[in-house]
Amino acid sequence: MGFLTPWFLGGLALLSVPVFVHLLRRHVAIPRPVSSLMFFERGIQSSTRHHRLKHLVLLALRCALVLLVVLAFANPFVHRVAANTNSRLLLIVLDNSFSMRAGTRFADARQQALAKLAAKQPSQKAQIMSLGGQLQILTQPIFDAAQMRSALESVQPGDGHASYGELGHALRAVAENVHTPIDVHLYSDMQRSAMPANFADLVLPANVTLDLHSVAGKIATPNWTIESIDAPAELSDPKDPHRSRVRAVVAGFGTQAASKTVSLVVNGKTISTRKVEVPANGRATVEFAPLDVNYGFNRCEVRVEGGDALPADDSMVFAVRRSDPQRVLFVHASGDTRSPVYFGSALKAAAKSSFVLQSVSQEQTTNLDPSHFAFVVLSDSAGLPAIFEHTLAQYVARGGNVFIALGTSAARRARIPVWDANVADAHDYVRLSGAATIGEVDFTHPALLDAQPGRNNGGWAEAKVFYAAVVDPRGARIAARLSDGTPLLLDKQVGQGHVLLLTTGLENLTNDVPLHPVFVAFADRVARYLSGSERLSGSRLVDAYVQLRAPADSTSGQGSVEVIGPDSRRPLSLSEAKTAQTLRLEQAGVYQIRLANGRDMLIGVNPDRRESDLQPIADDVQRLWSGSGSSVASQTEAGSTHQESYRPVSLWWYVMLLAFITALAEIAFASRYMSTQREEI
C-alpha cells in the first residue's frame, strides 16, 4: 500500500483543530432562569461526566473525519495482480455451418470445445457462441461450466453459411463491453470461402487473443455438388421447349476429372438420368427436358452420385408449379388499339403460354371482376367506370396488383385510378427537345431485374420517350427515371397489393420503347412480378427471408400463416404465426407455406454452395489472423510471462465514502449535543 500524492499527508496537522475545540475551549452553556433556587441543589459532578462522554465520541468522530479527508487527498492505493488467468474471459466459438457436416468435422470440433471448457478453471468466466448462418450467443459470460457444457452439446450442425467477417465484427463488439482480456477459441474447419473480401474485417481488438482450432486437414477434401439449377418456378406447358427444362451445373472442388451420373427426381421419383463428364476441379452442365410435372406443386430434386466428403450437398431441391395459363386483364381507351397489340405481343413472345391477355376497352369493364385475373393493366384508362374503379381498389387492397400506363389522356384527366395521387404535369418532349432518354434504371427492382445489365443501360438507353406525365413520387419506389429526372416507373404498395405506374404509354406514340427488344423482357418481368406466381415456388438459399404478409397486414388481424419446415415441424409458434411478417429459412429442404392472404407456397431451400468448397484457409493467413489482435499485447507480455504484473488500485472512493459516513455520524452527534443547550432556553 502507498500514497499516490503523499504530500497531502501534511494536512494531518489539521487534527489539532478538533483537539483544540474539545480540550481547550470550554463549553459555554446558556443559563436558564428560574423563579428561585430555593429548592435546587448543585449537581456538577454527574453533569460533567455526562458531557465528557459525549465530547470524547464527538472528538473521535471529528478527528476521524479530518484523518479520512487528508487520506483521501493523499490518494492511497494497493497493489493488485494486473490480469491473471481468472480475470480473462474464455470465449468458445463453435462453427456449425453447413460445411461442418463433412465427415466428423463437427463432432471433432465439439469434442475439442468441450475439452477446452473442462480445462477451464472454476473461477474463470466463459461464454459460448455458435457460428453458422449467423453468430448466436448461447450463454452470457458465466462461471457455470455445466450450463456452458449443456449449451455446447445443444449445438447441431446447421445449413447456413459461416462468415468470419461477421465473427470479427462480433468480437469487436464484445471487446467494447468486456474490458478484461478475452481468449477466443474458434473450433472450425477454417473454410476459405468463409473469409470476408476485406481482411480488415477480421482484425481483432488489442485485448482479444484468438486461437484457431482447425478440424479440417491441410489438404482440400474432394467434393462434388450441384452448384446451381435453372428451372422454371411456374410452368403452364410441359411441351414448351424453351421453358420446360431443367439445367443443372455440377461442380467439383478439389476433384479429379470424372464421369458423374446426375438424376432428376420429381415428387420422389427419378424421371431422368444423365451422364456428364466433369473436368478436374471444374464444372459441367446437364440439362433435363422436357420437364413433365403434374398440375399443382411438384417437389423436384437434382442429384449427383455421391462418394465424396460432403454428401449433404449432392442434391439441390426446387419446386415447380404447373398451372393453366393465367389471364391478364388489359384495359385500354376505346380509341387505343396499339397498346394491347404491343403489350400482348411482348408477353406472348416472352412468357409463351404462361399468360393470356384479355383486352377490353374501359367502357366494357363495368361487369368485370378483377379477382379472376392474375393482374390488371390499365393503359391510358383515365375514364374508368366508377363501379369498376371501386372494384379495382378493393382488389388491390386485398392483395391484387395493377400495372398502370399513363398515355396522352393523363393530362386531360389528372386523377390516376387506384394510385391515390394526381398527375401534376405533363412533359411533351417533342416540343421541348425532341425526345427524352431513360437515364436511370434500378435493376434490382423485380420488374427490371437484370443481374448483369449491358453497357447501354441494359438496353434502355436506346429507347426514347416523347411524352411523360409528372407524378408526385411520395410513398413510391422509383424504379426508373428519364434523363431529366422525371420518374418513369414507380412502384407503390396500396393495401396488400402493388401498383406499378409507367408515366408514359405502352404504344409507340408516346415513346418507342415497344419497338426495342428490352420491352419483351420488361413485359415478361412485369407479368411475373405482378402475378406473384414466381414467388410461390422455385428455390431459395438457406438464411433467405420469405415475406409472409404485407407490412400493413400485421395488425389487421387477418388469418395466420402456416409454415411446415423440411423436418415436418412448424417453426412458428401460434402467436408468431399471427404476427410474423417474414420467415427466415434456416434449414435446407422443402418449405410448405400458406401465406396470410391464403395463397400456398412451396419452395426448395438449399445451402449456400460456397459451403461446398472445403478448401481451408492458408496457414499464413491463419497465423496472420490469430496474431492480429494480440501481437502488441504479446510483445509486452513476452518479457514477463513468469512474473506477476501488478497494478495500483486507488482506494480514493472507499476513503471518501468512509469520510462521508463519518461526517453524517458527526452531524448526528453534534446536533444531539447542541440540542442539549438549546432546549432549556
Place this chain on the structure above:
Amino acid sequence: MQRFLDPTVLAGISSLDLVAKTVVDGFVAGLHRSPDFGFSQEFAEYRAYTPGDDLRHVDWNLFARTERCYLKRYRGETNSQLTVLLDASNSMEYSSGPPKKMDYARFVAASLFYLALHNQRDAAGLIVFDEQVRDIVRPSTRPGQLGRLFAALERAEPHARTDFAKPLHHFQELLHRRGIAIVISDFYEDPESIVRTIEPLRYRGNEVVLFHILDPQEIRPLLKSSAILVDLETDHKIEVVPEYARTSYRAKIDAHVEHLRSRTRAAGMDYQLLVTDQPLDSALRQYLALRKERN
C-alpha cells in the same frame, strides 16, 4: 362563550378590564345553577310585632290572610372590603409559557376587583409590594375605582425581590377596617416566616387568603440534561442535573406547598394554590365563599 377561558387565551387579551369581565361573567353565569350563593338581600325570619316596631316592616299580606301582625326580617346587607396584596417581585416574572405568573396574578386580581365592585358593591383596594410597598390604591366603591385598580395593576411590573417583613407595618396601617385581604405571591420563602409576617393582618378581624401562584414547570420541572439555573431575584447560578429535578426537587416543592397550606390554615387563614395553566374560577370561588362566611 366558553365558561372559563384558558389562561393562555386570556394572555392574548390586552385589555385587563376585558379579561376581568370575561372571567367574571363566565363565572357568574355558572353560579346560576348553584343554590349556595346569592347576591341580593335575603329573607331571614318572621317575628311577632311588638309595640315600637317600625310599621314599614310589617308583612301586610300575612296580616290580611291571618289577621296576625308579623314583622318580616331580612338578612342585613353588609358591604365587605377587599384588599389585594400583590407580590411584584422578579420571581413573578417567570414563565414556561404564556401567561407569566405576574400576568396570571393580574388576571386574578382584576377578576376579583370586577367581581367585588361590579357584582357585590364591595370596596376594593390594592397594595403592590416587593421588598417594600410600591403602589397603593385605597379601598373604595367610588365610581372609577375599578379603572384606578386596573391602572395600578398595569403599572405593577416585576421588580426587586420579595420581602414580606418590611412592608408589613404598611399593611397594618392600610387595613384598619375589617375586610378580606388576599395575598397573591409565589411565596418563595420559609412558610413559617410567611405566616408569621402575614398573620398579624388577622388581628383586626380581617379574613386573610393566600393565593399561591406557581408555574407548572415550577411544580414539575422537566430537564433533559444538566443545566445552569439562574435565580431571577438574586442572579445566583448553580448547575443542576435532571435526576435531581425529577426526584428531590419535586419532593421539596410538594413539601413546601403542603407546609405552607398547613401553617396557613393553622393560623386561621385560607390558602389556595393557583397553577398558571388552570382557569381562574377557583380564586373567585374562594373569594365568594369567604364573603358568605363573613355575612
